[in-house]
Amino acid sequence: MKNAVSILILLLLCGSVSSQKDNISAAKGASVSYQLPDVFKAPGGKAIAKNHKKWEKKVRPTTLALFEEQVYGKIPKGLIMTSFRIMEESDATPYANCTRRQVEMLFEKNGKTLRAEMLMYLPKREEKTPIFIGYNFFGNHTTTTDPEVFISESWSRNNASFGIANNQLSEKNRGVRVNRWPIEEILKSGFGLATIYYGDIDPDDDDFSNGVHPLLYAEGQTAPRNNEWGAISAWAWALCCAMDYMETDPNVDAGKVIVMGHSRLGKVALWAGALDQRFAMVISNESGCGGAALSRRREGETVEAINTSFPHWFCTNFKAYNNNEDSLPVDQHQLIAMIAPRPVYIASAQEDLWADPFGEYLSGYHASPVYKLFGKIGLTSADMPPVNTPIMNQIGYHIRTGVHDITLYDWQQFIRFADYHFK
Numbered sequence: 001m002k003n004a005v006s007i008l009i010l011l012l013l014c015g016s017v018s019s020q021k022d023n024i025s026a027a028k029g030a031s032v033s034y035q036l037p038d039v040f041k042a043p044g045g046k047a048i049a050k051n052h053k054k055w056e057k058k059v060r061p062t063t064l065a066l067f068e069e070q071v072y073g074k075i076p077k078g079l080i081m082t083s084f085r086i087m088e089e090s091d092a093t094p095y096a097n098c099t100r101r102q103v104e105m106l107f108e109k110n111g112k113t114l115r116a117e118m119l120m121y122l123p124k125r126e127e128k129t130p131i132f133i134g135y136n137f138f139g140n141h142t143t144t145t146d147p148e149v150f151i152s153e154s155w156s157r158n159n160a161s162f163g164i165a166n167n168q169l170s171e172k173n174r175g176v177r178v179n180r181w182p183i184e185e186i187l188k189s190g191f192g193l194a195t196i197y198y199g200d201i202d203p204d205d206d207d208f209s210n211g212v213h214p215l216l217y218a219e220g221q222t223a224p225r226n227n228e229w230g231a232i233s234a235w236a237w238a239l240c241c242a243m244d245y246m247e248t249d250p251n252v253d254a255g256k257v258i259v260m261g262h263s264r265l266g267k268v269a270l271w272a273g274a275l276d277q278r279f280a281m282v283i284s285n286e287s288g289c290g291g292a293a294l295s296r297r298r299e300g301e302t303v304e305a306i307n308t309s310f311p312h313w314f315c316t317n318f319k320a321y322n323n324n325e326d327s328l329p330v331d332q333h334q335l336i337a338m339i340a341p342r343p344v345y346i347a348s349a350q351e352d353l354w355a356d357p358f359g360e361y362l363s364g365y366h367a368s369p370v371y372k373l374f375g376k377i378g379l380t381s382a383d384m385p386p387v388n389t390p391i392m393n394q395i396g397y398h399i400r401t402g403v404h405d406i407t408l409y410d411w412q413q414f415i416r417f418a419d420y421h422f423k
Contacts, residue, residue, distance in 0.1 A: 034296035034326060039337050039370050043329045052341070052373040060338055064274060066329045067338075071290070072236070072271055073229035073315030076216040081241040082108045084248075087117070087150070094146050095184050097124045102140075102150060103245060105196075105238070109215040116200035117150055118242055119143070121183055122192040122251050130256030130422050131192035132283075132414070133242060135235060135265045136181070138162060138173060139197045144183060145175040155203040155210065180262070180406045189415045190423075192252065194242065198265060201238040202231045206312040212238070226316040232290070233315070235265070236272035243278050256280050256422050260414060262406040263355075264313065267291035274338040281421065282339050283414050285347045285406050288355030290314065292346045292363045294332050295325045300356040303328075332359075336367035336395070341374035343421045345396035345414060350387055352404040358384060364395045371395060392420050 040055065041047045042062040048054050068074045088102040101120040106113070119140040122129050136142060138156060141149045151174075155167050163172035186193050198204065202211030208223040212234050224230065229237070239259055247254040258281040261269030266287025273282030284292045289301040290313065304322035307314065321328050336344055346364045348357035361384045368378025371394050378395035385391055388409075390398035396417045400409050 032296075032298055034294075036294070036296065036331050036333060036366055037329065039334055039367065050369075050373060052370075055370060055373055063330060063334050064338060067271075067274070067335065068233075069227050069315075070317050070321075070329060071314055072233040073224060073317075074227055075229050075233055075237045075275075079107060079109050079212070079216050079237075081244055082106045084245050088148065090148065091124070092148075093121065094144070095121060095187055098122060098187050099124060099251070100146065100148065105241060105245065107212065107215060107241075110217070112215045114201075114212050114215060116196055116238065117152060118194055118196045118245070119149055120192060120194045121187060123187045123190060125190070128253035129190070129192040129251055130253050130258065130280075130418065131194055131246065132186065132258045132260055132418075133194040133196075133239065133246070134260040134262075134269065134283075135198040135239075136177065136195045137198065137265070138164065138177060139169045139199075140195060141169070141171075141174045142177040143181040143195055144178060147174070149174075152197045152200055154197065154199040155205070156199055157204060179408075182408050182411050185408070185411065186415065189419070191258075191415065191418065194246075196238070196242065198235050198268075202234040204231065204264075204312075206310075208312065224315065228315060230312055230314045230318075231310075232264070232268055232271055232313050235268040236275055239268065239272040240276040240278075243276060247278075254278070256418075258283060258414075258418055260285065262286060263288070263404065264291075264310075267313075270335055270339070270344075273342070273344070274335055277342070280342060281418060282342065282344045283347070283417075284345070284360075285410055286349055286352050286355045286404055287346075287360070288352075290332075291355075291360075292332055292336065293356040293359035294362055294366075295321070295328055296331055297356060297359040297362070298325060299359055300354040331363075333363040333366035336363050337370040340367070340370045341376050341394065343394050343396065343417065345417045347397070347410055347413065348399040349402050349404055350399055351402060355404065357399050361397055361399070364397055368395060390416070392417055394421075 042059045083106045093100045103118040105116045139152045141151045162176045259269045259279045260283035262285040266284040273279045289306045365379040371378040376394035
């Protein structure tokens with residue numbers, strides 16, 4: 001009896017995780033009890049029959065609307081990519097048998113203009129090429145030592161170790177992030193790569209007077225409305241515009257475009273994949289809170305922490321859920337579910353506790369019943385796989401050794417996952 005009481009006290013202290021009738025050990029890092037929204041139920045509505053047609057018609061649109069209204073913010077209507085043009089193209093690159101292409105994306109509205117540059121490397125081949133697309137943090141020229149890649153004039157975060165000062169990018173920064181972009185390996189694997197400096201679309205600072213937002217302000221408006229797009233939605237929207245270009249490029253297989261992102265840009269990749277079903281595959285690398293990790297777990301970075309540190313990322317409505325996660329009408333497993341039936345890959349790092357690796361895994365696990373509606377296999381166990389043991393189903397996952405970063409090992413799994421589904 002004494003042992004039973006002790007166990008009961010321990011359970012009360014540690015808490016238990018209640019999530020769609022599964023029991024997850026508190027030893028995994030769960031410190032609170034929670035109940036996830038039902039993926040088979042339209043938020044605020046009745047449970048529906050479990051078949052994919054009704055799910056797509058009834059549940060997905062309602063869920064997407066709630067993420068727009070309460071988390072990422074609605075993208076105002078009326079802004080499109082005005083034009084795109086190939087600014088530069090050459091087969092003379094540091095990489096064998098490939099073509100470099102630099103594309104200008106132009107946006108114009110209400111007398112204001114925004115331009116962004118997309119860097120592309122495409123293997124030279126007769127057939128069209130599947131391609132990875134994702135943002136970079138410090139300029140296209142930082143992803144490669146290629147001297148012909150243009151340097152963005154957009155605002156940048158300072159970084160002394162990269163030689164970035166006065167919020168300006170320069171030749172000093174060329175190639176400082178090549179470790180995150182194994183371009184040669186991607187090309188040799190038969191894939192292309194496209195990347196955009198995210199600061200070209202919206203500088204990553206709490207200032208809505210710059211970037212894309214002002215192009216859609218009404219007279220006298222200085223910031224998005226409470227339910228309108230934060231930076232994550234703005235970045236996701238521009239990826240959808242880049243997809244418009246991909247459909248016109250004769251060398252790109254527009255049916256095999258893979259949107260990927262790391263950290264905050266992993267959040268962007270997931271949201272872009274949910275918004276735009278033209279993306280054939282979605283990859284999230286250590287995206288954490290507001291990305292793949294379940295908000296209700298409150299492990300690592302919480303809703304309050306992310307809204308405090310980065311108040312411009314989400315819509316203003318999201319701040320109502322600071323220390324109030326259980327009131328959220330949605331959670332991140334539903335974001336993963338909205339990508340169904342397309343393949344999605346979630347990656348974590350063992351030492352990246354701030355991103356809550358187990359919470360990232362659980363989002364994929366609890367999205368899997370929706371994939372099953374489509375006859376697809378997701379994550380079949382509530383237990384995470386061992387470290388460095390990838391799962392390659394329609395929902396893929398790995399947790400690797402190491403810290404918060406995107407490594408060659410990560411890319412090798414992404415390529416393997418894309419090969420598995422595309423080749």
